[in-house]
Amino acid sequence: xxxxxxxxxxxxGFVVGTCTLYVLLRQVGFTRNVGSVEPEAHKKSxxxxxxxxxxxxxxxxxxxxxLNHPHHTGEDGTLADALYKRVRILCWVMTGPNNLEKxxxxxxxxxxxxxxxxxxxxxxxxPDFPTVGLNTKEGRDQLYWKTIRAFxxxxxxxxxxxxxxxxxxxxxxxxxxxxxxxxxxHSPEDPVYFGRRFKPYVKQGYMxxxxxxxxxxxxxxRFVVGFRTKVCTHTSSVEDLAxxxxxEKIGVVAxxxxxxxxxxxxxxxxxxxxxxxxxxxTFWYWNYCYYPIVQGPQCCSDLAVSFHYVDAxxxxxxEYYTYHLRAFGYKYRYQPPExxxxxxxxxxxxxxxxxxxxEEKLGAEEQEGEKKSLEHNExx
Amino acid sequence: MMSEGSSFMKGMILGGIFCLVMxxxxxxNSGTHSEGHEHLHHHLKPxxxxxxxxxxxxxxxxxxxxxxxxxxxxxxxxxxxHWATANDTWSKxxxxxxxxxxxxxxxxxxxxxxxxxxxxxxxKAIKHAYENAGDxxxxxxxxxxxxxxxENLKYxxxxxxxxxxxxxxxxxxxxxxxYVEYDSxxxxxxxxxxxxxxxxxxxxxxxxxxxxxxxxxxxxxxATCLKYSGVFAENGEDAQGKGLFNKKSVSSLISDNMGQxxxxxxxxxxxxxxxxxxGMSPSQxxxxxxxxxxxxPYGHDFHDSLTFLPxxxxxND
Numbered sequence: 001x002x003x004x005x006x007x008x009x010x011x012x013g014f015v016v017g018t019c020t021l022y023v024l025l026r027q028v029g030f031t032r033n034v035g036s037v038e039p040e041a042h043k044k045s046x047x048x049x050x051x052x053x054x055x056x057x058x059x060x061x062x063x064x065x066x067l068n069h070p071h072h073t074g075e076d077g078t079l080a081d082a083l084y085k086r087v088r089i090l091c092w093v094m095t096g097p098n099n100l101e102k103x104x105x106x107x108x109x110x111x112x113x114x115x116x117x118x119x120x121x122x123x124x125x126x127p128d129f130p131t132v133g134l135n136t137k138e139g140r141d142q143l144y145w146k147t148i149r150a151f152x153x154x155x156x157x158x159x160x161x162x163x164x165x166x167x168x169x170x171x172x173x174x175x176x177x178x179x180x181x182x183x184x185x186h187s188p189e190d191p192v193y194f195g196r197r198f199k200p201y202v203k204q205g206y207m208x209x210x211x212x213x214x215x216x217x218x219x220x221x222r223f224v225v226g227f228r229t230k231v232c233t234h235t236s237s238v239e240d241l242a243x244x245x246x247x248e249k250i251g252v253v254a255x256x257x258x259x260x261x262x263x264x265x266x267x268x269x270x271x272x273x274x275x276x277x278x279x280x281x282t283f284w285y286w287n288y289c290y291y292p293i294v295q296g297p298q299c300c301s302d303l304a305v306s307f308h309y310v311d312a313x314x315x316x317x318x319e320y321y322t323y324h325l326r327a328f329g330y331k332y333r334y335q336p337p338e339x340x341x342x343x344x345x346x347x348x349x350x351x352x353x354x355x356x357x358x359e360e361k362l363g364a365e366e367q368e369g370e371k372k373s374l375e376h377n378e379x380x
Numbered sequence: 381m382m383s384e385g386s387s388f389m390k391g392m393i394l395g396g397i398f399c400l401v402m403x404x405x406x407x408x409n410s411g412t413h414s415e416g417h418e419h420l421h422h423h424l425k426p427x428x429x430x431x432x433x434x435x436x437x438x439x440x441x442x443x444x445x446x447x448x449x450x451x452x453x454x455x456x457x458x459x460x461x462h463w464a465t466a467n468d469t470w471s472k473x474x475x476x477x478x479x480x481x482x483x484x485x486x487x488x489x490x491x492x493x494x495x496x497x498x499x500x501x502x503x504k505a506i507k508h509a510y511e512n513a514g515d516x517x518x519x520x521x522x523x524x525x526x527x528x529x530x531e532n533l534k535y536x537x538x539x540x541x542x543x544x545x546x547x548x549x550x551x552x553x554x555x556x557x558x559y560v561e562y563d564s565x566x567x568x569x570x571x572x573x574x575x576x577x578x579x580x581x582x583x584x585x586x587x588x589x590x591x592x593x594x595x596x597x598x599x600x601x602x603a604t605c606l607k608y609s610g611v612f613a614e615n616g617e618d619a620q621g622k623g624l625f626n627k628k629s630v631s632s633l634i635s636d637n638m639g640q641x642x643x644x645x646x647x648x649x650x651x652x653x654x655x656x657x658x659g660m661s662p663s664q665x666x667x668x669x670x671x672x673x674x675x676x677p678y679g680h681d682f683h684d685s686l687t688f689l690p691x692x693x694x695x696n697d
Contacts (some may be wrong), residue, residue, distance in 0.1 A: 006387040013391025014398070021399040072652075072680065074429065080679030107641040114677075177677035275670055276663035297666075297696035302674040316634045316645040321671030324652045327473075327558035329684040330673060333697065 056113070061157060062130045064108075064118040072323060079338075083180040085117065086341055089163035089214070091115035092150050095131065095170040096138045097124050103170035104129070106312045110319040114176035117162055121150045143209070143239040148227065151215070155224050163188035165220050168212040173310040173318045178303040179214065182257055182265065184339030188217040193247060194257040196266035196306075198240075204254045205290045206244020210308035211266040213240070215252070222250040251288035258291065259301040260337060266306045267299075270314065274299040302334045418610040418611045421559075423621070424614040425547055425655070427539040432685040444686055446542065447534045450516040452509050453526050454502065455490060456482045463488055465662040466524035469669045472691040475516055480505040500588055501578055510573045515596035516572040517542035525658060526565050526663050529672055532655045533567065536616050536624060538686070539570040542569040545611040547603075550625035550656075558613040559603030563658040564625035566602070567616070575609035582608070622651040629660040630668065666696070673697035 060063040071077050095104040104120055108129075112118040112121045124141075125133035134149040138143045146169065164183050168174055186192060193215045195207025207213035215223065223246065226232035233245035247254065256338055257265050263380055266276055268285070275297060279285050286293060293299075310318065405506065435443075436465035451474035455463040463479065469490060471477040482501060491508060495501040495691045502521070509519055518687055522528055538544055546569035549560030568576070579586045586605035590596055603613060616624040626633060630650065637648040650657075660668065673690070690697055 006383045009384040010387040010391040013388035014395040017392035017395025018399045021396040074617045076681045181678040271667050276666045327531035329686040329688045333690045
């Protein structure tokens with residue numbers, strides 16, 4: 001009886017010992033898991049994400065200043081960097097409080113990172129996002145008011161910090177690097193604006209609102225002056241048409257934004273529609289385009305600048321196609337010419353204001369500036 | 381009482397030591413085994429940029445010739461629109477692309493295998509391709525519902541010797557069998573093809589018509605035949621370990637990764653050098669064609685060591 005008890009106690013002890021140690025070792029992670037090899041994707045903690053954002057963006061005066069032109073691993077971005085410095089673009093994005101989470105934040109996470117400065121225009125100030133509130137209501141009938149005030153706002157606050165001023169919607173996708181390629185062959189002192197040119201109603205044509213349009217500094221100056229002198233007023237709520245009518249009155253030329261093979265760069269629809277779509281012959285589009293419409297692959301330049309009606313996941317898809325996915329070693333069929341501004345890289349850039357200078361002036365200017373803009377907005 | 385207690389204690393200590401020894405043994409064993417296994421068989425990556433830069437001009441031109449691809453596209457009249465799309469898009473980038481069909485269609489050209497059974501059809505196509513390969517040494521098998529970026533396939537196999545057996549794609553496990561998923565495309569080297577065709581003669585281990593009541597999918601039958609001839613499936617991935625062969629569409633992969641933090645969706649979804657996507661509609665494939673071969677941001681250049689020219693008589697790339 002005694003011997004049996006001892007033996008079984010021994011066996012029980014053996015089992016207990018094995019199990020205990022196994023559990024212990026497993027906790028420590030010593031025993032090998034039958035798991036698959038984990039991919040190296042490092043999920044960033046919220047704090048890390050904020051830190052990274054702070055390194056690349058500077059939030060100031062309700063605008064986002066890009067400190068680092070985004071670079072991709074393994075690429076040679078010298079040409080893009082040179083253009084980034086020479087062709088400074090301020091992007092303002094038409095949005096609203098209800099669309100910040102649904103739409104605007106995807107713009108913020110994708111293409112707007114390639115602008116020199118980004119301003120999100122809303123009806124309400126939001127210092128976190130950040131958005132600028134322009135004393136308007138929301139709704140389609142407010143679009144031209146928002147546009148007028150937005151352009152006045154960016155002229156006032158950021159007029160010296162950019163050469164070109166782009167307007168886009170929160171469902172427009174813009175390839176800012178390609179916009180720089182187009183604009184590099186023009187001077188910001190020329191009164192000109194670019195976009196997807198439509199022909200009706202305005203003699204020289206006007207630019208589609210959804211596809212985005214960009215004003216030179218001189219065009220913006222004249223726009224502001226035009227409103228001050230009442231040459232331009234709030235004629236209608238059809239923002240793109242009304243703006244186009246104003247542009248014609250103040251002598252700003254409606255430019256041709258097509259590439260050197262006469263292919264469109266600004267697009268009022270998603271790539272799928274232009275590349276594969278068959279617009280019915282009764283569709284308004286056929287009567288609107290200033291230049292001959294091409295369907296199929298030649299609809300769109302390789303150096304496309306914009307697409308419209310782009311929803312959230314589509315933004316990331318286009319970002320992936322534009323900046324990430326490529327064919328190794330492929331020699332592109334279209335070899336665009338270098339814009340002339342690249343050739344005089346050694347010449348100093350006009351009106352260049354460093355971020356450091358802005359920081360210095362900030363304290364003194366801010367109070368004065370705010371007073372001025374308040375007056376201005378009241379007048380409008 | 382005392383002897384029971386001490387027996388118990390002795391038992392416990394011995395049990396603990398036993399466990400320690402076993403786990404040591406296991407880690408050591410599986411460590412070397414799986415490491416060796418991984419190194420030789422499981423994960424296949426492209427040649428590194430440093431290696432590429434060290435190459436001479438003559439080596440470069442040798443590799444450019446060696447890496448040419450014969451595409452076998454397995455179609456049926458039911459997939460006519462995808463067939464036409466593959467014909468109009470990515471297949472133009474193969475050095476030789478041949479469509480193999482179950483029955484002929486008046487609309488498009490193909491090698492008519494006159495065979496309804498998928499596995500039998502695949503076998504015939506493989507034999508035909510091997511006989512007509514000329515001096516091409518790499519083979520890519522896909523359905524027209526797959527989109528392949530052939531230049532990135534070439535990049536993956538650039539430094540691999542096609543006279544060695546290679547069977548590459550997105551690997552899955554079925555019991556003990558590692559097989560390459562059909563939807564995301566199958567890559568075979570010349571040697572793998574040779575062994576496979578040799579294996580076709582073995583009616584026991586690699587039968588043409590299955591004996592079982594149910595049908596085994598042809599991707600698994602292929603894997604089995606290859607396994608018997610000593611060729612094992614390898615998962616194609618980039619330098620960061622991201623899979624290059626995708627059995628989903630680009631938009632699915634992006635949506636999948638948008639969940640927690642959408643800003644990571646682009647980084648997390650897919651490799652820059654992705655080779656295949658599957659399950660895309662014909663118009664989505666046209667957009668992908670534009671996205672890969674045309675749309676790009678001006679001023680961002682990659683000075684790749686090899687150059688692949690655009691195909692003749694084509695305007696969508």
